[in-house]
Structures are given as structure tokens and as C-alpha cells.
Amino acid sequence: MNIFQRSSRDIGLLIYLAQRCTIDREAELTTTQIAKYFEISQQSASRCLIQAHEEGLIIWASDPKGSKVRLTHLGLSLLHKLRYELERALHPEHTFIILKGKIFSGLGEGSYYISRTPYMDSFHSKLGYQPFPGTLNIRIRSEDEDFLDVIKGSWPVVIPGFEEEERRFGDVLCYPAQIPKLKAKVAIIIPRRTHYGENTLELISDVYLREALALEDGDEIEIEYSLKQNKE
Numbered sequence: 352m353n354i355f356q357r358s359s360r361d362i363g364l365l366i367y368l369a370q371r372c373t374i375d376r377e378a379e380l381t382t383t384q385i386a387k388y389f390e391i392s393q394q395s396a397s398r399c400l401i402q403a404h405e406e407g408l409i410i411w412a413s414d415p416k417g418s419k420v421r422l423t424h425l426g427l428s429l430l431h432k433l434r435y436e437l438e439r440a441l442h443p444e445h446t447f448i449i450l451k452g453k454i455f456s457g458l459g460e461g462s463y464y465i466s467r468t469p470y471m472d473s474f475h476s477k478l479g480y481q482p483f484p485g486t487l488n489i490r491i492r493s494e495d496e497d498f499l500d501v502i503k504g505s506w507p508v509v510i511p512g513f514e515e516e517e518r519r520f521g522d523v524l525c526y527p528a529q530i531p532k533l534k535a536k537v538a539i540i541i542p543r544r545t546h547y548g549e550n551t552l553e554l555i556s557d558v559y560l561r562e563a564l565a566l567e568d569g570d571e572i573e574i575e576y577s578l579k580q581n582k583e
Contacts, residue, residue: 354432362433363389364399365408365426373409373421381417431504438501439578448498448576452489452552454566461486465555467520469513474555477508478525480536482555489572491550499552502526502576503541510540528554529575535563539574 354362367388371378385396400418404411408426412419422430438445464470466484475481491499507524514520526539535558554560554574566572 354429354436357429360389360399361403361408362429364403365422365430366433368409368420368422369427369430374427377410377419377421379417380420428503431500433504435501435504435578446578448501448578450489450491450495450498450502450552450574450576451571452491452495452574454561454568454570454572455488455490456568457486457488457553461488461553464520467513467515469515470510470520470523473510474525477510478527478536478538480557482538482557483559485559486540486553486555487560487566487572489552489554489574491552493550496550499550502539505576505578507541508538525555526576529577530560530564531573531575533563535560537574539576 364385367385368378368380371380382393382396382400385391385399386393389396389399391399397413400409400411400413400420403409403426406425407423408429410421410423462485465482465486471481503524505526507526510523510525512519512521512523524541526541528537528539530537535556537554537556537560540553540555556563560566564572
């Protein structure tokens with residue numbers, strides 16, 4: 352989703368809703384509240400909610416007592432993109448982000464998912480390499496979680512989902528990164544559907560990272576992410 356193609360009212364509405372705790376749960380709002388805040392008519396406020404709902408930015412249900420609203424993943428993604436662009440605009444001297452975290456063992460599903468042929472073909476065509484069939488799991492420091500949100504707002508390489516064996520495999524968002532002193536290709540991946548928390552990320556690489564870096568659970572690792580990523 353290109354944030355520069357969005358109207359200021361679209362973005363303003365998402366900011367307003369996020370400020371009212373609609374990211375993690377539903378919030379009750381009235382069109383009167385929205386109209387007053389934006390200094391528009393109730394009809395205009397209602398149209399804004401309807402449009403945002405139809406475009407998949409919010410989940411919205413109206414009843415005589417008011418409206419129940421919650422941001423969708425798509426709406427939240429747009430806000431992350433806004434944050435990323437503002438970070439670049441307000442701090443042009445910041446050319447990269449450094450994340451630090453500790454290695455932990457996952458559920459062993461990384462190899463299964465990454466090694467699916469459609470994923471591997473897309474990795475090769477879009478990233479220029481086929482990754483080692485597995486992921487390195489990292490739990491990010493609490494002080495770096497905001498930086499991870501900024502990365503989520505940048506322009507990922509999208510590895511499209513597919514259907515196989517009567518099962519749906521979702522899109523995977525890839526963010527090319529670097530590990531200092533390691534001459535290997537690395538990318539942060541964020542599946543659209545993940546069982547891990549917001550403070551975790553997974554890395555893929557053209558090498559087996561645990562072996563290349565002699566890593567064990569609990570070891571700390573540093574990842575660099577350039578803020579000069581190109582739009583796909």
C-alpha cells in the first residue's frame with residue numbers, strides 16, 4: 352500500500368482511531384465524536400468510516416448506540432509506513448537502524464515453511480538467492496521494539512502466498528538486512544500470519560546462520576537495517 356496515494360483524511364482517521372485503542376481491540380465511537388474532531392458533518396464522518404471499511408482498513412459495525420471500530424492489519428500497516436517515512440524525513444542523518452536481540456529455538460516449523468517450492472522460487476526471483484531451509488529466531492530487546500515497528504513500515508519485498516496440499520500459505524514480507532562482519536545475504540522476514548509475539552523476528556540467509564556465527568540459544572546478535580530501501 353502506497354501511503355503517498357492516500358488522502359490526508361484517510362491518514363488522519365487512522366491516526367485518530369489508533370489513538371483510541373482500536374489496534375488491539377474494538378472501541379466504541381460515534382459519528383458525532385468523529386465529526387466534531389475533524390470539524391465535518393456526521394454524514395461525512397459516516398462516509399469516511401464506510402469507505403475505510405470497504406477498503407479493508409478498519410472493521411466497522413454500526414448500531415443505534417454508535418459504532419464499533421477496530422483497525423485491520425492493513426490499516427495498521429499504513430500507519431507503520433507513515434512512521435517510517437516520517438522517521439526518514441525528520442532524521443535524514445539516520446541511514447540505518449541497529450537491532451539487538453537474543454537467539455531462541457522456535458517450534459521447528461521454519462524449515463517446513465521456507466522449503467516450500469513456491470516460496471523458494473519466489474525467494475530466488477525476488478531476492479536473488481535461495482535461503483537455507485530454516486529461520487533464525489531472535490527476541491528483540493524491549494528498547495529496540497520501536498525500531499522494529501519502523502522497519503515494518505518500510506517497503507518490503509513481498510513473497511506471495513499460495514495454496515498447496517489443500518492448505519493456504521500466506522504472504523511473507525522480506526526486509527533485506529545485514530549482520531556486521533558476516534559476508535552473507537540476510538533478510539528479516541515477517542509472515543503475515545505468525546505465532547510469535549511482536550518483539551520477535553526471523554532471519555533467513557543464503558548460509559546456515561547458527562553454524563556460520565557459532566550461535567547458541569541465549570547468544571546476542573546484532574542486525575543492521577538500511578533506511579534507504581527502494582520501493583518494490
